[in-house]
Every structure is written in C-alpha cells, then in structure tokens.
Amino acid sequence: MKRIVSIAIAVVLVFGSGLYLYAKNKPLPALSPSELPDLRDREPQVSAADRYAKPAVPLEGMEGVVSNGQLSLYYDPNTMAIAVRDKEGRVWRSNPASTADDQIANASVKDQLSSQILINFSDKNGQQSYKTSYQDSVQLKQAVAEPFERGLKVTYTLGKAKSEIDALPKRISAERYQKLILDKVGKKYKRYLVQAYLNDKNKDVYERNDETLAALLLKKVIEAFQEAGYTAEDLKKDNEENSTGESDEKQVFTIPVEYTLSGDQFVARIIGSGIQYPASYPLLDIALLPYFGAAGLQEQGYMFVPDGSGSLIYLNNGKERYDSFEQPVYGDDGGTWNGENDDDPTVEPIRMPVYGIKTADSALVAIIDQGAAVASIHGEVARKRSSFNSVYASFKYISDEKASLASTSQSGSQTKVIPVFQQRPVYSDFSVRYAFLPEDKASYAGMAEYYRNYLLSNGLLNKKKDSEDDLPFYLELVGGIPKRKSLLGVPYKAIVPLTTFDQARTIIAELKERGITSQKVRLSGWFNGGYSHKAADGVKVDGVLGGASGFKEFIDYTRQQGVDLYPDVSFTHLYATDGKYTEAKAVSRYINHEAAWVWERTDWAQPLSPRLLPSIVDGFLNAYKRFGAAGISVRNIGNQLEGDYRNGAVVDRVQSEEIDKRQLEKIGGQLPDMMADGGNAYILKYAKDIVEAPMSNNGDNIADEAVPFYQIVLHGYVGYAGAPVNLARIADVQSYVLKSLEYGSSLYFKWIYADNSEVRNTDFQYLYSVHYKTWMNKAVEAYRTVSAVLGDVQNKPIVAHEKLADNVYRTTYEGGKTITVNYNDYEVDVGGTSVSANDFLVGGNGR
Missing domain, CATH: 2.70.98 (Beta-galactosidase; Chain A, domain 5)
Incomplete structure (x- = not known):
C-alpha cells in the first residue's frame, strides 16, 4: 500500500512540476508603458462662476x-x-x-x-x-x-x-592651444594665459583652471580668445574631443x-x-x-497635521x-527601500x-x-x-536607494554601496x-x-443613506489559515478551518439572540487557500469551510437575516509566489532591482506590480459574480500603496494610485457594498464602511494633541470603526468604549469559532485572543453602551470637538447632542455637572 501511495505521489509531483514550469514561463497580462496613466498637464479644476478682473484694492509693495x-x-x-x-x-x-x-x-x-x-x-x-x-x-x-x-x-x-566662463573650453589639446591661441596672442596675454590653462596632469592637453578664473583674469582670457578669432565651432570641437567622460552638466x-x-x-x-x-x-x-x-x-x-486621526x-x-514633523502621505512606499526594515506596524499613516x-x-x-x-x-x-x-x-x-555591489579579489571579498535612482521621474503635476x-x-x-x-463637491465622497437600524456592529470572522504539515516526509500546506460557514451562522445567530441585529460581517480566509490566499484572479472557495455550495448558502443566509456580508480579498499583495505569479514576473521591484516586500500589520507580503492589477480584478469579478453577492472587503487597496520601479516598466506611486482608483470604480460597479481597511482618501468615494480607521495619532514628541479630524470628515457619510477591540493596543474594553464615544466610532471585533490553540505553530499566532465565546459577553455589553449613545446620531455629522481640561473632551453633533468623555481616574466638573472617573456624559439635545 505504501508503495502505491509513493508512486501516486511521484506521479502527482511530476505532473505538477510540468504545470509549474508551463505557468512559470507563460507571460502575464500586464499594462504596457503606453497604457500607464500620465497625470502631467492636468489643469486644476476651476469654478465656473468665476469672473476675473484686476484687484480693486491695491496691496503695498506688490x-x-x-x-x-x-x-x-x-x-x-x-x-x-x-x-x-x-x-x-x-x-x-x-x-x-x-x-x-x-x-x-x-x-x-x-x-x-x-x-x-x-x-x-x-x-x-x-x-x-x-x-x-x-x-x-x-x-x-x-x-x-x-x-x-x-x-x-x-x-x-x-x-x-550661463556664465562667462562657458565661452572658454574646459580642455583643449596642446597642439590646438598653441596654434589657435598662443601663436596669435600668446605674447600679449601671456601673464593671464599661464594662469588660466594648465597641462600639469597631461602634457598633451591643457585644462581650464576654474579656481583662478574670475574677475579681471577671466575678462582678459576671454578677450584673448576673442582676439585670436576663437569661434563657437572651435569651442564645441574642443569640448567634444577632450571630454573625460565626467559630467560637464551644470x-x-x-x-x-x-x-x-x-x-x-x-x-x-x-x-x-x-x-x-x-x-x-x-x-x-x-x-x-x-x-x-x-x-x-x-x-x-x-x-x-493629519497624523493618524489628526x-x-x-x-x-x-x-x-x-x-x-515629517510624514509621507499614505505611508511609506513599499516599492522603495532605504536599507532598513522601517515598516513599523504601530505607525498610523497619513490617510x-x-x-x-x-x-x-x-x-x-x-x-x-x-x-x-x-x-x-x-x-x-x-x-x-x-x-x-x-x-x-x-x-x-x-x-533613491542604496545598492550593494560585491566583488572578489586576491585580498578577499568586498562590498561597495552605491546610490541608485528611479529610472524616470514621477509623471504628475503637484498642486x-x-x-x-x-x-x-x-x-x-x-x-x-x-x-x-x-470631497463631496468633487464626487470623492458620498452621503450614506440615513439608517433607522441600530448602530452597526463590525465583526471579522477568520475562515481558514494555512498550516505547514507533511505526508510521508513531503511537506505541504493545509488549510486549517477556524470558522466554517456553518459556524459563522452560529456566531451571527447568537449575536442576534443577544440583541445585536445590525451586523456588518467581514469574512476573511474564505477562498484560494485561506487568509494568505493565492492571487485573486479567480475564486476557488476553500472546501474545508464548506466549499462553493456552502459559501452560496451562507450568502443567502446573511441576506435573509439582514446581515451585511463583506468577503475579504487581497488584490494588491501576494502571499505565495509560485506557479503562475512568480516573484520575477509579478512582484514589484525596488529601485535597486530586488523584489519588494511590505509589512501588513502582522506579517510580510510582496506587493503585486500595479501593471497586473487590472487583469487580477477582471478575473476575480468574472468568477465572483456567480455567487450573487453584493458586498466585498478590499484588504489592501485603499490601505497601502506601492509603486513598481523595475527598469523599463516603472509605475510610480501616483500612477499606482490612479490604477487603484480605476479598479475600485470597476469593483464598485459590480459590488456596491464595499468595506475598506485603513481608509486612504482615494477610497472614500467607493467605500461604505471602513475598519482599522485611525483612532489616535502617533505620539510624536513635537505634537501636542490627538484630534478626531478623520472622524469629523467622515461621520454621517461613511461608517467606520478602529482596530479590533480584542486585538487593539488600548489597555481595556472600557478605555476603547470611551475612545469610541469621543470619536463617534462603532465597535469592531475579530473572532474565530475554533479554540485559540488552533493558531499555534502557524504564522497567525497574533490571533491569541479571538475565540468568540471568550468575548461574547464583553462585546454585547460594550456594544449596548456605545449603541445607546451613538445610535441616534450615526447619520449626523460631528460639528465640533474640543478639549475642556486635561483628558476631558467634548464632541458635538448636528442638532446639539454632546458627548463628554473623562479619561482621568478621578471625577471632574464640567459646567456644574460632574463626570465620573473613566466615564462619559451625554448632554445638549441628547439628554
């Protein structure tokens, strides 16, 4: 029996190797350089109502x-x-x-x-x-x-x-110098010429002595060359014939x-x-x-400054x-590398x-x-x-980046670090x-x-439909994760089910029984090999979770229950580079030609070249439509943004953003219910909900206060929540609730049905506290508090936010409702009303 199994495995391996080699050598559909967006020469939008004239009121000195x-x-x-x-x-x-x-x-x-x-x-x-x-x-x-x-x-x-000195050759052969200059005016201008041109390094070539050529000396030498009849053609000939290869550019x-x-x-x-x-x-x-x-x-x-939330x-x-203060907009470019692993997962990028x-x-x-x-x-x-x-x-x-060049000689191996530069500049205006x-x-x-x-006037943000439902409860359910196993000594990756589709139903039903009826469920790890799935150019629902039929039944179930479902997809990052999408063909390149890597909060991934994104999205949408789903969660688009700096096929970061926007337009056309992660500004036009929204700043020494600028922009227009409560860096649930009340945020949890022990010996050990039963009671209690306070203002904009005292803040909504939060461990008095330690007070028209 073992012999039969071994033979079968060998056949599979040989066949698989053939398929692998075929896929490896087959070119991928990609945007050509001529198809990449060129964003230069785009005049800024102007107001049609403007009528221009000279200013009626003068301004002194101008x-x-x-x-x-x-x-x-x-x-x-x-x-x-x-x-x-x-x-x-x-x-x-x-x-x-x-x-x-x-x-x-x-x-x-x-x-x-x-x-x-x-x-x-x-x-x-x-x-x-x-x-x-x-x-x-x-x-x-x-x-x-x-x-x-x-x-x-x-x-x-x-x-x-342009300088006067440019009228003189940088170098001139001794023969031509003698014939064209010295023989004609050498005696008259000798005292000047001997200082102006030297041939110490090479007796056959005179070199201009720029260090001394100034003022009167420069004037006299130019006068000498002019009197000798030295022409522009002579100048060009001498500069070309005696070029050292070094740049003479100014x-x-x-x-x-x-x-x-x-x-x-x-x-x-x-x-x-x-x-x-x-x-x-x-x-x-x-x-x-x-x-x-x-x-x-x-x-x-x-x-x-828009540092995190502000x-x-x-x-x-x-x-x-x-x-x-200095921070790049939309965070670091994962397509460039400064020689250090600087992708700090704790840094909130500018959104x-x-x-x-x-x-x-x-x-x-x-x-x-x-x-x-x-x-x-x-x-x-x-x-x-x-x-x-x-x-x-x-x-x-x-x-620019640094590249290391290794060389070997009799004295041993040496490494030289040299600068390398983006092959061509960014194709954009800057305004x-x-x-x-x-x-x-x-x-x-x-x-x-x-x-x-x-944003509204330019069609970059849309007002969400006013909802009479309760405040949304955001929940991510992790389906399957890859785990390394072996069969007869042959290693392979298996998908470990953490939450099957049937188990997801159980969790949703229990939340509804506990009074949480307004649920927005993000389902990750459901297709193409679990959470770290293969390239999303097609859809193969993971069988260990229930397969395609189970997924379709789950979609129907959530629709019947009034639950918004957002299956999660990573379009722009690769977690495995084998088969069709090899590192050589599919992964963005650093400027130093190495394959790029990017940090995704908990692990490393490789950014897909933006040139390939349109074909990936097309393949996914075509395969996904058979399930009849209306929702999708986009994991990376709108969260991280990378260029591709490979020689001959550069996609700069502005072009990458434009490609992302065009694909979001395509995705949104088929799937109108979109959830985003992180929430960069260019995704706001398409996303109805954002999770992992910034809930504070980065605590830079120069900064004095964190403010909810991001939330003030979005409240009443896009639903949002911060990091998962059960995985957040905030110390306890009560502190998270208070921050949510101050920032007008819903709650977000990340759960699995399986026991926490299932993530041991995997790349997902950060999911150390995600078993749903551990958090159910705390989640229900926290949600009831937040929903009772924010439910009636979820559709209204925040109109004011102010600091009343140290660690005491007040948020005011359209209509007059106020929420005052006291983060101190002692009671404070606010306008004659006390607010208990680590508590909040509802005021204004919300009393």
Whole structure:
C-alpha cells in the first residue's frame, strides 16, 4: 500500500512540476508603458462662476494680478513673493515680511524664508544638496513671471544657467592651444594665459583652471580668445574631443509654478511636464510654498497635521529640541527601500492629504490636490531654525536607494554601496489648494468640514443613506489559515478551518439572540487557500469551510437575516509566489532591482506590480459574480500603496494610485457594498464602511494633541470603526468604549469559532485572543453602551470637538447632542455637572 501511495505521489509531483514550469514561463497580462496613466498637464479644476478682473484694492509693495470676486492675487516682481487677500480682507503671504530681521535664522535659513520653492538633488555619488528659488533663481534674475487670465505663472531657473566662463573650453589639446591661441596672442596675454590653462596632469592637453578664473583674469582670457578669432565651432570641437567622460552638466533646474484662483481657493501647481533637471543631478524633492501662512513668535494657535486621526502642534510650543514633523502621505512606499526594515506596524499613516494652520481668529486649510501619493507633510515650530511656525507639503520627484555591489579579489571579498535612482521621474503635476476659513470656522473642526465639503463637491465622497437600524456592529470572522504539515516526509500546506460557514451562522445567530441585529460581517480566509490566499484572479472557495455550495448558502443566509456580508480579498499583495505569479514576473521591484516586500500589520507580503492589477480584478469579478453577492472587503487597496520601479516598466506611486482608483470604480460597479481597511482618501468615494480607521495619532514628541479630524470628515457619510477591540493596543474594553464615544466610532471585533490553540505553530499566532465565546459577553455589553449613545446620531455629522481640561473632551453633533468623555481616574466638573472617573456624559439635545 505504501508503495502505491509513493508512486501516486511521484506521479502527482511530476505532473505538477510540468504545470509549474508551463505557468512559470507563460507571460502575464500586464499594462504596457503606453497604457500607464500620465497625470502631467492636468489643469486644476476651476469654478465656473468665476469672473476675473484686476484687484480693486491695491496691496503695498506688490502688483495686483487678478481677482475673482472672492480672492485677489498679488506678487512682488522683485522677489516673486505671492500674496492673497481673502473676502474678509485678510492677507496671506507666501513668505514672512520680516525675514531680514529674524534674530534666530542664519543666512541660509533666511534665504529659505524668502523662497517659494526649495529643491533637494543628488549627484551620481549620492551626495545631496539643495537650492532655493530666492538665492538660486530670483537673485540671479532667472525667475520669469507671466500673468494670465486666472493667475500667474512663474518659471524658476535654479542654478546659474550661463556664465562667462562657458565661452572658454574646459580642455583643449596642446597642439590646438598653441596654434589657435598662443601663436596669435600668446605674447600679449601671456601673464593671464599661464594662469588660466594648465597641462600639469597631461602634457598633451591643457585644462581650464576654474579656481583662478574670475574677475579681471577671466575678462582678459576671454578677450584673448576673442582676439585670436576663437569661434563657437572651435569651442564645441574642443569640448567634444577632450571630454573625460565626467559630467560637464551644470546644476541648473527649471521648475514652472502656476498660481491661480478658483472660487474661494488659491491653487499653487508645479507643472510636471515643464520640470527640467540635468541627468547627472537627479532632482529628488520639491517643497512648494514652505512658508505660506507662516505664524510668528507672538501668534497663538496651532498647526494641524493629519497624523493618524489628526494632530495639533501648538504654535511656539517650545519643542524646538525635537525633530520637526515629517510624514509621507499614505505611508511609506513599499516599492522603495532605504536599507532598513522601517515598516513599523504601530505607525498610523497619513490617510488624508490635508493640513492647516490656525491663528487667533483665522485659519487656512491646504488640500494636496495633485501628486498626493508622493507628497510628505512637514511641520516646524518657531525657534527650531527661525522665528516662524510653518506647515507645508513637499513632493518626491525621483526616489533613491542604496545598492550593494560585491566583488572578489586576491585580498578577499568586498562590498561597495552605491546610490541608485528611479529610472524616470514621477509623471504628475503637484498642486495644493488653499482655502481661508472665517472666524467661526477657524478650527480643526472647521478645516475638517471644509475638506468634507470639498470631497463631496468633487464626487470623492458620498452621503450614506440615513439608517433607522441600530448602530452597526463590525465583526471579522477568520475562515481558514494555512498550516505547514507533511505526508510521508513531503511537506505541504493545509488549510486549517477556524470558522466554517456553518459556524459563522452560529456566531451571527447568537449575536442576534443577544440583541445585536445590525451586523456588518467581514469574512476573511474564505477562498484560494485561506487568509494568505493565492492571487485573486479567480475564486476557488476553500472546501474545508464548506466549499462553493456552502459559501452560496451562507450568502443567502446573511441576506435573509439582514446581515451585511463583506468577503475579504487581497488584490494588491501576494502571499505565495509560485506557479503562475512568480516573484520575477509579478512582484514589484525596488529601485535597486530586488523584489519588494511590505509589512501588513502582522506579517510580510510582496506587493503585486500595479501593471497586473487590472487583469487580477477582471478575473476575480468574472468568477465572483456567480455567487450573487453584493458586498466585498478590499484588504489592501485603499490601505497601502506601492509603486513598481523595475527598469523599463516603472509605475510610480501616483500612477499606482490612479490604477487603484480605476479598479475600485470597476469593483464598485459590480459590488456596491464595499468595506475598506485603513481608509486612504482615494477610497472614500467607493467605500461604505471602513475598519482599522485611525483612532489616535502617533505620539510624536513635537505634537501636542490627538484630534478626531478623520472622524469629523467622515461621520454621517461613511461608517467606520478602529482596530479590533480584542486585538487593539488600548489597555481595556472600557478605555476603547470611551475612545469610541469621543470619536463617534462603532465597535469592531475579530473572532474565530475554533479554540485559540488552533493558531499555534502557524504564522497567525497574533490571533491569541479571538475565540468568540471568550468575548461574547464583553462585546454585547460594550456594544449596548456605545449603541445607546451613538445610535441616534450615526447619520449626523460631528460639528465640533474640543478639549475642556486635561483628558476631558467634548464632541458635538448636528442638532446639539454632546458627548463628554473623562479619561482621568478621578471625577471632574464640567459646567456644574460632574463626570465620573473613566466615564462619559451625554448632554445638549441628547439628554
């Protein structure tokens, strides 16, 4: 019998190997470079109601450019500084007016304070430098302003574009130098020429001595060459014949910026197609208007940054000893690597590309409109480098990494680390929209309201249907997980059922019996090999859970019970790279050519090349439609965003976001009930529910308060919940309940039917406390508390949030209902009413 089994296994292995080799060598359907989206030269949307004219009210020291009836734009032709007067008469400036008198800033920082653009670039050896629009363009008279109907275009040429010394060859052969120059004017200009050209290194070639060529010497040498009849053709010939192979390119960069008015918004846009840089000096980053709206030492207020749920950095907070705030929008790019495993699972990424600054009675909110996927948001407090507090955006234009080159010689093995650069720049424009809020909206809640309205007016967010049901209870049920086993010494992976479809029914039914009737169930690990499933280009329901028929029956059951079901799918990450989707063909590449890896909260995965995503989604949707389901949970799209930097087929991160959006449009067209994980801004148009939403900030030293900006934007429009209660970092259930009440959040649990011991010796040991019976009573009790308080406002927006005292916060909803939360371990008095320790108080119209 054993012999028969062994023969059968051998046959299967041989046959399987044949199939594997066939699949391995078959090309995958992928977007070609010409099919990738090019997001350059996309003019920002403008208000159709705008009527443009010259500003009626002058601004001292500046020229009026244009007014649209709400805003007026001005500029200083001597400095290229920009100013905007809003409809309330307040003036917002691109640069502080008093930089020359700054007692804290050194000369370099003062130059930055006077600039509208800062660029960071590298040479081929990885040595980075920066240039500023003021010193390296404006002062060199190389910034050109061109007014047009809606605004002003300023083209900055940074770096000395042309020098008198360029009229002289860098190198010239000794023969030609003697014949063309020395024989003709050598005696007359000998004292100058002997200093200007040297042939110490090579007697056959004279090399220009740039260190001494200046002022009178330069003038006289140019005069000598001109008198000798040296022509432009001679110059070209000598430079070409005597090139050393080293770059002779100048560090000269061109950055065109367009300033326009659109309704109540001032828009600053870097025109991507107009950016120029020398090949020998890759342009890495561009900071846009780094001091627009900057606040001085006497100002009171805060900067808002979208760190997690949101953070406030108080103006002049005395934290200049700490690092300034800097975070990439949508988190780190998993397609790039800086040499360290920096995917910290505890860091909440920026989900919304928006920031702002508030002073006494005014505020501005800035929305990154184009290029958000490669943007970073910065915040710096006064006294760090200058007398000003500033918050702004920068854009990654070309990414860089390190690559290791190994070599072997007689002296042994050596490793050399060299810089490598993204093969081509990002194909996008980069723009920020600034809006100026009136005094009664000058708060982070006002900023959130403005951003919400911006999303709504641009079709990027939809109002959910008002529900009369109870507050949703979010539940994830984990179906199957892979576990390593062996048969006759042959290792294989088996799917261990943690929650079968029938067992999922049992859990749902028990929740309903306990009074939780409004359930939104996320079902993970149900197809293609469990939680870490194979590529989702098709659907094979896992048999150990009940197979295709059991899945179909479960869908019908949830529909009958009024339970919203969201089967979970990972479209953009691969957990196994064998067979059809090999690492070589399917996985995104780092810039250093290695296959990329990305951290998924609990384990590593490999990002699928965005070029392959459309075919994956098409395959899934075609296979999935036979089940008649209306819901889906997208695990990674809208949560993590990666580029692919393989040579000849680069997909930059902005293109990757656009590809994701197009696939979300396709998915949403077939499956209108979509649940998202994490909730980056570009998925808000499609998602009805978000889990793992950020519920705090990252606790950066420079930050002073965490605020529910993310929740204020979404409440009443998209349902949301934070991390699973039973796996969250919050210490206890009561603390989680209080945070949910303050942030207007539903509860979310992650459960299995099987005993917790089933996850031992697997990659899922983080599921250490997920057996449903362990949590049923606590979940029901917590849900009853939260639902009783939030149920009647689940469809209403949050209109205010404020800190009343240390660890005491109040949230106000449309209609007047308030919820005050006391996180202290002692009782506090709020307006004459006591709030017990670690408790809450419902007030306003919700009493």
